[in-house]
Structures are given as C-alpha cells and as structure tokens.
Amino acid sequence: MDNNTLKQRDLRTLWHPCTQMKDYGEEGTLPLLPIQRGEGVWLYDFDGNRYLDAISSWWVNLFGHANPRIGNAVKEQLDQLEHVILAGCTHEPVVELCERLIDITPEGLDRVFLADNGSAGVEVALKMSFHYWRNVDRPQKTRFIRLSNSYHGETLGALSVSDVPLYSATYEPLMLDVITVPAPDCFDREDGETCADVARRQFDHMEQALAEHADEAAAVIVEPLVQCAGHMRMYDPEYLRLLREACDRHGVHLIADEIAVGFGRTGTLFACEHGPITPDFMCLSKGLTAGYLPMAAVLTTDTIYQAFYDDYEKLNMFLHSHSYTGNPLACRAALATLDIFDSDPVLERNRELAAHIDKRLEPLREHPHVADVRQHGMIAAVELVQDKSRRTPYPWQERRGLHIYRHGLTRGALLRPLGNVSYLMPPYVITEEQIDFLVEVMTEGIEKAVRA
Known part of the structure; x- marks a missing residue:
C-alpha cells in the first residue's frame, strides 16, 4: 500500500465527517x-x-x-469478554470504572450512566434532567439555557443546545426551543478589565434569564472554561462559581459538558475543579479512554437517581440505551487511562x-x-x-x-x-x-x- 492508492480508494467510497468532500476531490486544494x-x-x-x-x-x-499500557489492557480483556448486554448483566470492568469515576469527580456525583460517545452523553443529561422534573411533578420545566458560541455535539438534542451556526443553522426546524445567554468570553474584555471582571459582568445576563425562566427551565448547560469548537474561546472560573450558586437559588439543574476539557486538559483533572463546583450532571468522553474506544459517562447525584427509583407500574424509569453501553473493552481502556493518572505525575x-x-x-x-x-x-x-x-x-x-x-x-x-x-x-x-x-x-x- 502507498499513500496515493489509499487516497484513491478512499475518495471512491468514504464520506468524511465535518468535511466538504469537494476540498479533497480532483478540483480540491486540500491533501487527504x-x-x-x-x-x-x-x-x-x-x-x-x-x-x-x-x-x-x-x-x-x-x-x-x-500506548503499550492501554493497548495491553485492551488485549487482555479481549481474551476474556468482548461485550455483553448491560441491561440486566454486569461485569467487573464496568463496575470498577464507575467506582473510580465517582472517586475522582467532584463530591456529590454518585451515580454513573454510560453511553457510546460525547453527543450521546449530552443527550442522556438533557433527557435525564427533563425526565427528573417530570418525575417530581414539575412537568412545566422543559426548556434548556445555553451560552452563545457553545457546542455540545451533533445529535439533535445536543445540537439544539449548541450555538455554532456552521453546524446547526441547517437543522433549525428540527430543534428544541432553547434560551440563549451571552457567553462570558474573555476575548470581549474591555480596556482595564480582567477575565474575572468579564465573567461577573456577563453573568448579569444569566441571572436575568434564570430569574425570568426558572419555572420552565430544566437545566443550564455549559462547557466549563473553554468553548472548544467555538474557536477555543475561554472564560474565567468565576462564572462557574456564580452559575452554581444561581442554579441552586433558582432550582435549575447545571450540566457541565467536560467532554473536551476533562481529564487534565485545563490543569486540573476536571475543569469544574477550578470553581470549584459540583454540577448536577457531568458529561465525560474523549479522554476517558485516551482515544482508544468510543465511550461516554454521565455522572449525576443520588437525588436525581432516586427520582427514577420506583415501582415498575409507575413507568418512571430512564429508558435510554445503546447497544454497546458499558463495553468491556472500552471500560478496560478507560481503567488503564486512569491507572496512568494514578501512577504518573x-x-x-x-x-x-x-x-x-x-x-x-x-x-x-x-x-x-x-x-x-x-x-x-x-x-x-x-x-x-x-x-x-x-x-x-x-x-x-x-x-x-x-x-x-x-x-x-x-x-x-x-x-x-x-x-x-x-x-x-x-x-x-x-x-x-x-x-x-x-x-x-x-x-x-x-x-x-x-x-x-
């Protein structure tokens, strides 16, 4: 095999993600x-x-x-169990992974729900927040608050709470009716302002939105500190502290999308630690398996879990599933990743x-x-x-x-x-x-x- 042969085969068959394929065709200017x-x-x-x-x-x-440490862990697991349905079954890697995630994430996140990728993890958090309010007799709380310039994934729910028109504008007729609040982007700081000053100034918009929409808002969703797909715009941790307090005061959930910023990217293991805050939902993916296999985890509180724990006849259970939920190979890759964090500085x-x-x-x-x-x-x-x-x-x-x-x-x-x-x-x-x-x-x- 050589480069040119593979490129020709590729362009006859594949449709690449996040790509204008003409860029790579005969008239294109980008190299595959x-x-x-x-x-x-x-x-x-x-x-x-x-x-x-x-x-x-x-x-x-x-x-x-x-990486040999992660690769060898996956190879070892491959000879034991490649996959089993997680509805009604369990296995050691998935239990150990959930235990360890609870240990390392902010205090109060005591339950783990697994999915296949970051977008699916965001969908889980959105649905779980909406469903929680229904289960506790607050069915009017159906809307979500997002930051401008935010990005949370490509599935329709995740795209609805995103605000990058390049990805979402085409699908606007299919989306949820959300509330958009100006982001606390430090790029927009005025002369003499610090990033913390911007966060405090911009939080007035969030405070106003929460005061106005608390009765109908299920959750606020944010990417802590860095809006990655939003051109890597960044903001100060002061905003997280203010947001946690305001969500508590107004009775609205806080969803922290740590899919891109988790697992050490911002200098702490999780970006929420800069607050420090504990969100009601924390979405993890990407670095969770260090790039080896698709997996997402949504951590939440026992209070939210208990709202779904009921007699079957009440139909309060969370019926969200993926075929590969809790895949043992992905769990082993994640555990090996956490082992490196534990053993190395x-x-x-x-x-x-x-x-x-x-x-x-x-x-x-x-x-x-x-x-x-x-x-x-x-x-x-x-x-x-x-x-x-x-x-x-x-x-x-x-x-x-x-x-x-x-x-x-x-x-x-x-x-x-x-x-x-x-x-x-x-x-x-x-x-x-x-x-x-x-x-x-x-x-x-x-x-x-x-x-x-």
Whole structure:
C-alpha cells in the first residue's frame, strides 16, 4: 500500500465527517492524509513521512498513539469478554470504572450512566434532567439555557443546545426551543478589565434569564472554561462559581459538558475543579479512554437517581440505551487511562508543559495580525485578525487558517484550524522540544496565512 492508492480508494467510497468532500476531490486544494500507524505523538503515512499530532486526533488522545499500557489492557480483556448486554448483566470492568469515576469527580456525583460517545452523553443529561422534573411533578420545566458560541455535539438534542451556526443553522426546524445567554468570553474584555471582571459582568445576563425562566427551565448547560469548537474561546472560573450558586437559588439543574476539557486538559483533572463546583450532571468522553474506544459517562447525584427509583407500574424509569453501553473493552481502556493518572505525575507534568507553551507563544501576542493568544492548561489558541486594533476578523470565506494547516503538513505537523484560529491541544507525552517545533511551524504558517 502507498499513500496515493489509499487516497484513491478512499475518495471512491468514504464520506468524511465535518468535511466538504469537494476540498479533497480532483478540483480540491486540500491533501487527504493517509495514516498507516501511530507512535507517541507521531502519525506515520505509507510513504515514510511522519506528522506530529498537535490536536490529539480530535482531542481524544492523552498518552500517545499505540500506548503499550492501554493497548495491553485492551488485549487482555479481549481474551476474556468482548461485550455483553448491560441491561440486566454486569461485569467487573464496568463496575470498577464507575467506582473510580465517582472517586475522582467532584463530591456529590454518585451515580454513573454510560453511553457510546460525547453527543450521546449530552443527550442522556438533557433527557435525564427533563425526565427528573417530570418525575417530581414539575412537568412545566422543559426548556434548556445555553451560552452563545457553545457546542455540545451533533445529535439533535445536543445540537439544539449548541450555538455554532456552521453546524446547526441547517437543522433549525428540527430543534428544541432553547434560551440563549451571552457567553462570558474573555476575548470581549474591555480596556482595564480582567477575565474575572468579564465573567461577573456577563453573568448579569444569566441571572436575568434564570430569574425570568426558572419555572420552565430544566437545566443550564455549559462547557466549563473553554468553548472548544467555538474557536477555543475561554472564560474565567468565576462564572462557574456564580452559575452554581444561581442554579441552586433558582432550582435549575447545571450540566457541565467536560467532554473536551476533562481529564487534565485545563490543569486540573476536571475543569469544574477550578470553581470549584459540583454540577448536577457531568458529561465525560474523549479522554476517558485516551482515544482508544468510543465511550461516554454521565455522572449525576443520588437525588436525581432516586427520582427514577420506583415501582415498575409507575413507568418512571430512564429508558435510554445503546447497544454497546458499558463495553468491556472500552471500560478496560478507560481503567488503564486512569491507572496512568494514578501512577504518573501527569497533572504536574502538564502544568510544566503548559508553562512552556505559554512562554513559546508569548512573542505572537505582538504579531500585527494576532488578536489574541489564550490558554487554559494544555489548550492554547492563536486567533488571526485582519485589523488588530479593531479586532476585525478576516472574512471566513478566505479560510486563512488552512494556510497554517497546509504549511504544517509540509513540515510534519498536524495543525487543524478552527476557522482563523490555530490551536495546540497535544497528547500529554509531548516534550518541550516538540512544543518548540510546533510553535515554530505555527508561526511560519501564520506568516503565510496573513500574506495570502
């Protein structure tokens, strides 16, 4: 097999996700990247080229490709039990995983419901919140409050509580009627304001929405600290503290979508720890299995669980299911991932790596076409603009970020942009020298992008 042969076979059969396929066809300008294998931070094609995976393969890979500790755990499980229905059956890996998730997540999250992927996890949380209020005789609480620029997945419920028109506008007629509140995005800070000041100022909008809609609102859903698909916009933990208090005061659930930011991405194991807060629902996926197998977990409180615990005849049970719920192979991958967190100083090392990323990106703050360099832990983003003083964006149709992407591939780096935002969200096994390389390549790519 070689690169070209695989690309030709691919383009005859596959419809890729999140992709305009014409970009890769005969008239297209983007290269399709065939990957044969992975090792650590590197991906290798069939022709001997390698690419540093700066985005952790859609933010899932924590400890490098082909990690032997996780791989061996999955192989061992494969010889014991590959899958069993979780409705009425149980097995050791799923019980141990749920026990350990309860131990490491914020206090008060005492029950675990499993699903297949992040979007499905969000669907679980939305349905469970709605159903809870029905079970406790508050059936009028049917609506959800979201932040502007938020993203929670591609299934219809998850898309309804998202606010990135690129993904959702087409499907508007199919969606839930939700309430949108301006996000506390620190990018919009005024002169002299801190990010905490912005959070407090913007929270007035949420307070007003909760006061006005508490009787009909089931839950508020947020991505703690980083709106990842929303161009990596970031906000201060002060907003989480204010939101938890207000949700309690108004009797509205709080759903924390930690699918992208959980498992060490923001410097703590979970982003909610920065509050610190305990949400009513915490959605986990992506890093849960370190990129090995699809799995999601929704943690909630015993109070919510008890509202469903009743006589069968009352039909109060939560009838949500996926065929592969609690898959033993995925559970073993997740357990091996948690073992690495337990045995290695992952968070301490991440803080060192994050400091190095910050130091290396600092010069870009003075670039005449960089409006913002922002970072939470192991997530860092650089936003390009046409006019720095006015923060005027480049027209989205120009796709400036793709110049960085294409240049990165010529230099052996996978830097997939979000519009005009180039970002780093690498595996935790990256080295300082590899960070230096990525920042160098990104800087070169930015120069090409602004001159295009």
